[in-house]
Amino acid sequence: xxxxxxxxxxxxxxxxxxxxxxxxxxxxxxxxxxxxxxxxxxxxxxxxxxxxxxxxxxxxxxxxxxxxxxxxxxxxxxxxxxxxxxxxxxxxxxxxxxxxxxxxxxxxxxxxxxxxxxxxxxxxxxxxxxxxxxxxxxxxxx
Amino acid sequence: xxxxxxxxxxxxxxxxxxxxxxxxxxxxxxxxxxxxxxxxxxxxxxxxxxxxxxxxxxxxxxxxxxxxxxxxxxxxxxxxxxxxxxxxxxxxxxxxxxxxxxxxxxxxx
Numbered sequence: 001x002x003x004x005x006x007x008x009x010x011x012x013x014x015x016x017x018x019x020x021x022x023x024x025x026x027x028x029x030x031x032x033x034x035x036x037x038x039x040x041x042x043x044x045x046x047x048x049x050x051x052x053x054x055x056x057x058x059x060x061x062x063x064x065x066x067x068x069x070x071x072x073x074x075x076x077x078x079x080x081x082x083x084x085x086x087x088x089x090x091x092x093x094x095x096x097x098x099x100x101x102x103x104x105x106x107x108x109x110x111x112x113x114x115x116x117x118x119x120x121x122x123x124x125x126x127x128x129x130x131x132x133x134x135x136x137x138x139x140x141x142x
Numbered sequence: 143x144x145x146x147x148x149x150x151x152x153x154x155x156x157x158x159x160x161x162x163x164x165x166x167x168x169x170x171x172x173x174x175x176x177x178x179x180x181x182x183x184x185x186x187x188x189x190x191x192x193x194x195x196x197x198x199x200x201x202x203x204x205x206x207x208x209x210x211x212x213x214x215x216x217x218x219x220x221x222x223x224x225x226x227x228x229x230x231x232x233x234x235x236x237x238x239x240x241x242x243x244x245x246x247x248x249x250x251x
Binding site: 016017019020023037038041044045048049052055056107109110111112114115118 | 164166167168170171174198200201202204205206208209228229232233236237
């Protein structure tokens with residue numbers, strides 16, 4: 001297994017104000033690789049989606065902790081792991097369906113996973129009901 | 143009406159809501175109520191969401207836009223999006239927003 005050239009581990013409380021903290025921190029870390037403007041924008045968006053999911057759905061706006069881990073490798077692959085210990089997802093396949101949302105306010109688009117899937121090269125979501133969510137994303141920079 | 147990241151103006155039946163900075167779940171909640179209040183108060187014939195100063199938007203911005211579209215529609219108002227940046231337009235086009243809401247100006251992908 002190849003070793004990461006560098007990595008970052010960040011733990012943030014599940015406060016909505018930390019959505020921008022998370023994406024800024026990941027952006028600063030990935031900036032070491034001189035990504036294009038589009039690449040950094042895509043990564044920021046994907047991170048923002050995953051962290052928002054943890055805050056809104058995982059912890060239901062309650063107290064919790066979100067883990068954000070970022071690594072990069074010599075071939076310019078960036079791997080991002082975002083985990084929470086929230087309520088988890090009973091049906092991951094359904095949750096990842098575009099436009100699906102459990103939110104009833106009418107203000108959520110249900111496009112979070114679609115954004116992650118489109119903006120990153122790969123996306124894995126691991127979860128069971130009551131067991132939190134683990135999101136793994138990869139993007140190989142040009 | 144001004145807040146740190148929102149300027150709302152109204153003239154000749156047109157309400158312009160200029161949003162600045164980032165639109166994410168955190169910031170969306172601050173602007174949506176203010177825009178809705180302005181729409182209900184002014185009852186414009188046209189609502190323009192000016193995104194020219196939006197530096198970042200994730201799917202929470204889609205929810206914000208669709209929610210305002212529905213609010214405007216309730217009152218018989220038209221809603222358009224103005225001048226999204228390249229990165230913002232990428233999110234809009236992923237959702238196919240242009241099939242529902244006209245986008246004017248901004249970056250052509």
